[in-house]
Amino acid sequence: MGTRAVVTGGGGFIGAYLVKRLVNDGWDVTVVDTMVRGDATRLSSVASDVRLISCDVRDEEALRRGFEGAEVVMHLAAINGTENFYKRPELVLDVGLRGALAVVNAGRSAGVPDLVVASTAEVYQTASIVPTPETIALTLPDSLNPRYSYGGSKIVTELIAFNYAQDHYRKVQVFRPHNVYGPDMGWKHVIPQFIARAISSSAATSGRRAPFAIQGDGSETRAFCFVDDIVEGILTMYRKGGHREIYHIGNDEEVSILELARRIGVSMDIELDIQAGAPAPGGTQRRCPDINKMRRLGFQPRVDLNEGLQRTIAWYLEHSREGVTNELL
Template identity: 70%
Template sequence: MKTRAVVTGGSGFIGAHLVKHLVRKGWSVRVIDNLTRGDQTRLQPVLDDIEIFNVDVRDEDAVTKAVSGADVVMHLAAINGTENFYTQPELVLDVGIRGALAVVNACRKANVPDLVLASSAEVYQTPAFVPTDENIALTLPNSLNPRYSYGGSKIISELIAFNYARDHWRKVQVFRPHNVYGPDMGTKHVIPQFIIRAASSSSNNQQTVPFPIQGSGHETRAFCYVDDAVSGILRMYEHGVTREIYHIGNDEEVAINTLANQVGAAMGLALQIQTSEAAEGGTVRRCPDISKMRQLGYEPRFDLRTGLERTVQWYLQNMDRLPMDGLL
């Protein structure tokens, strides 16, 4: 019998890749997405194989109907993107918190036994230890800074998943993705913005181009290619245990100026990096400890160079259909 899954935010970046992966595995898949930020074209290869419910994840009654009969709900719907944390904190909180409550209540009403909830590395802000394991304290440094609207909503979502419906679940798991990237991830994240900026700066056929970045360039992150992230989510669900938290990511830590230079190299460009003041509330260093996932047999297959080459190629081929307002 096919596993019946519902993916909220299933036309978003990670959600769409997850949906396509589940279909390839032979699962029965429904998608909940009101397309506020998602893009149904991401699902074009599997549209004939899935059901799509164009409803708001905060609409508990509609979500209850959509999840009826499911074995697992994978709740990925959120307002992501650092730019949105600063500019739309009310919406980030509303979708994050009311969406989580609606999904959990819908699962209880429809007797869905399993829940997989997407959290975020943002719950740590500036972690006490790097690489960071899943047991480090969660942090909300300053409730006045709108950046923390996203991390705060994810902390609350985890509490909802584990405690609000504590006795309902056969299996409930939380994964914290760390800087997942890849083709067709929109324009609100650092890697596509770097690609677009480099392409624009090189439009006069210069091979060495000025390249402004935010911060000193010494800040670090660890970037996970989306195919690895999706494989990790499925390995967690199939081999992990209930009431656990898992990091989904890659532990290849890289400085942002190195990232920019690797983006340039993938485009055949030499970048003259120009630093600036960092955004208030940003984190100097972040890299996950993925030992817990490795114990389940997970291992990232794509190094940063390979993943960037694939991502750059997609963006350069699709530049004419990307929204550019406010990017450069």
């Protein structure tokens, strides 16, 4: 087997794609995941090639044992999903903060040389510069809004990675993925929920224009990045990036939410009657990463939004009975 990597949260969406890529590239991979939110079926194609440690990411001693002999720990474990930020902020914070401390301490004890940590664009929330570079100030707009439980936990995670761990690792890197999407990402994110809503609404209207409610007027913009490109970015960063560096990984193809809904309807051959609604509290008007720092390492996203949506929609149509919902985003 090749170089050993440990991926926490390897049963999650990005984590599973990363694990499969590492295995296919010849790495010796250990996954740390209780599969409470992760899904072991995501790893079915490489199950015989992966060691699975089913432990809580806050269990430092179990992590230390699992980390021994690893060249790098890639820490992706977290409680993600906007619905969880609002409904389970205590758990989001607990797993985020105590998990980061446990991972850093376990890696130090086990003598792991390299640490890669997943952060989020939520650490800067509403940027004053768009496209947004890595040097943007980190902000917590409102500590009373549970939405920021995730962003707040990731701000602290970055501080832990760069300061608490700075004297104990050969290389520490943080990446901030931006609006990742793709097949099998779950049902609590904007693109799968839009797909599910289009399926349900179309079925209920028998071919007529399908009512399709969105939050706000649809003018908010995002820059969606297909998951394979995110994984390529993580590995490019690890191979070529520096110590104590932050990298924005994503796509800079910016699109409005209204246009996203329209493209999903076109790809599904469903005529949508898009209807504006109340905006989400704490929402961000624009989000698009500046990826020039990654481009200097040789990274370039390859999957444009239309192709990525087609690949994602195909998977969700095949699995539509698992999670079709009419809940508003």
